[in-house]
Amino acid sequence: MAINRKSAASRALVREARLSADSLVMPLFVRSGVRAPTPIRSMPGQFQWPIDELASECETLFRGGVPAVLLFGVTEKKIKTASASAAYAAGGLVPRAVRAIKKAVPDLLVITDVCLCAYTADGHCRLPSTEATLKTLGKMAVAHAAAGADFVGPSDMTDGNVGAVRRSLDDARLEGAGILAYTVKYASALYGPFREAADSAPAFGDRRSYQMDPANAVEALREAEQDIAQGADILMVKPALGYLDIVHALKQRFTLPIAAYNVSGEYAMVKAAAQQGWLDERGVWMEQLLCMRRAGADILITYWAKEAARTLRGR
Ligand code: PBG
Ligand code: ZN
Numbered sequence: 001m002a003i004n005r006k007s008a009a010s011r012a013l014v015r016e017a018r019l020s021a022d023s024l025v026m027p028l029f030v031r032s033g034v035r036a037p038t039p040i041r042s043m044p045g046q047f048q049w050p051i052d053e054l055a056s057e058c059e060t061l062f063r064g065g066v067p068a069v070l071l072f073g074v075t076e077k078k079i080k081t082a083s084a085s086a087a088y089a090a091g092g093l094v095p096r097a098v099r100a101i102k103k104a105v106p107d108l109l110v111i112t113d114v115c116l117c118a119y120t121a122d123g124h125c126r127l128p129s130t131e132a133t134l135k136t137l138g139k140m141a142v143a144h145a146a147a148g149a150d151f152v153g154p155s156d157m158t159d160g161n162v163g164a165v166r167r168s169l170d171d172a173r174l175e176g177a178g179i180l181a182y183t184v185k186y187a188s189a190l191y192g193p194f195r196e197a198a199d200s201a202p203a204f205g206d207r208r209s210y211q212m213d214p215a216n217a218v219e220a221l222r223e224a225e226q227d228i229a230q231g232a233d234i235l236m237v238k239p240a241l242g243y244l245d246i247v248h249a250l251k252q253r254f255t256l257p258i259a260a261y262n263v264s265g266e267y268a269m270v271k272a273a274a275q276q277g278w279l280d281e282r283g284v285w286m287e288q289l290l291c292m293r294r295a296g297a298d299i300l301i302t303y304w305a306k307e308a309a310r311t312l313r314g315r
Contacts, residue, residue, distance in 0.1 A: 017294035019286070021065040021312045025111065025259070026305035029197050030054050030097040031074040042193035043264055044271045046303055048074050051097050055104040065309035068109035070153065070180075070301055071097060074198050075118050084119035084127065088139035095147035102148040111151040111180055112144040114165065117200040124202050125156040125210060133158050138168030145169055145177035151233070155182035157210045163230035180259065181232035184220040184246055187211035190239045190265025197264065220246045224254055232256065234299065239263040241288060244295035251296025259299035260292040267303040282311065 004014045031038065031048035037057075038048040049057060058069060073094040079086040086092055098110055114137055117125045126133040133156065141152040152169075154161040162181050169177050187208040195201040212219060224235055235254065237247045238261035251258050266288075274281035285304045292300055302308065 017290055019290055019293060019308070019312055021309040022067060023293070023298060023300050024066050024305040024309055025068040025070050025299060025301040026061055026066050027070045027072065027301060027303060028054060028057070029072050029074050030093060032079075032093045033076050040193070040197040042196050042268055043303065044268075044275065046197065046267075048197065051093075051100050054097055055100040058101045058105050058108055061306055061309075062105045062108045064306060065313045066108075066305050068111060069101070070111045070113060071101075071149075072113045072198050073097070073118050077199075080119055080121045080123075082121050082127075083132070084116040084136055087116055087119040087136060088143045090143050090146065092143060095143050098144060098147040098149050109150045110148065111153055112149045113155055114141050114144065114152045115155040116140075117156075117202070118198055122203045123200055124205075125207065126158050130158060130160070134160055134164035137161055138164050141165040141177075142168050142172045142174060145174040146172065149177060151178040151180045153180040153182060153236070155185060157182065157185050157207075157212070159226070160230070162227045162232050166231035178233040179231060180234045180236060181227040182238060182261075183224050183227045183232065183235040184237045184243070184250070185211050186214050186239065186243060188214065188239050188242075188263070188265070190242075190263050192265055193268045194264035214242070217246060217249065221249065221253060224250055228254060228256060234259050236261055236301070237297075239266055240292050240297070240300075241266055244291065247292065247295040247297050251298075257298040258296055259301055260295070260297035262288065262292065262300065262302040262304070264303070282307075286311070 004010050029048045034050050037053050040046045094112055115125050117123055144152050154165050234257045236259040237243050240260035240262045247260050270284050273279040289300050
């Protein structure tokens, strides 16, 4: 075995998993009511973007080799309501952002997060009634796809969400829009920085009644079966690192592309240690992204996408 490791050339020859900029997705936050990019305290190097700056950042990303972005809307308190009505306004924040991005960089793939937590007054991902939740998610997905989103990502973990979104898109003659299903979203403590970034922390309780129990693996397979039956195009596992067994299991069992979401807490931990000089940031993200690929992830959603694309393309 050691013979194969002796030189860089032999290591490259026998390498099993590879990183490529083509599989990267950069999550981005678009915020209303700000004039300049606002740094996110718990995610050093990440910003909440006003629409104009977002579009130019997308141009930079695309030129740097990042093929896709995942867009989250950050809304002002005053538009959050019990029914999350701002979530599906055709002239709302995310549809306007999608239009601006598509105008500036038509070939950049735009994926939008479809969830109600940035729009509900209580910060929860769903409304008290399942029926109302599914209807609202459907309208939200239509607003995003009509603005030009290539994929929508329902992330609320309500049973039936993928089917409801698929039907709404088809009924609106948006058959060409795909679904990135947040198939296996665990109730994780690693979303903390994101909730600060998206101002979407629940006002009471937690998300354990809808997100998955970190103790479960077989249940993830059932979630995947349901999402596939309802029309998912890509299956996502989230968070990534503690859940690579799930990534691997889905890759083995199903034929859809698998995405791993390297979440905000996973990013913040490494950033914090790197800022102390305790870890080599680039070494860590390279290794971790590679491990996600080795486990079976086709698509890597990561806050390091910009840096990773630059590094991988040797710039
Ligand atoms: C909201 C949503 C969350 C994330 C993505 N979509 C947070 C949550 O469920 O509370 C987390 C992403 C990250 O931590 O990077 N539905
Ligand atoms: Zn949510």
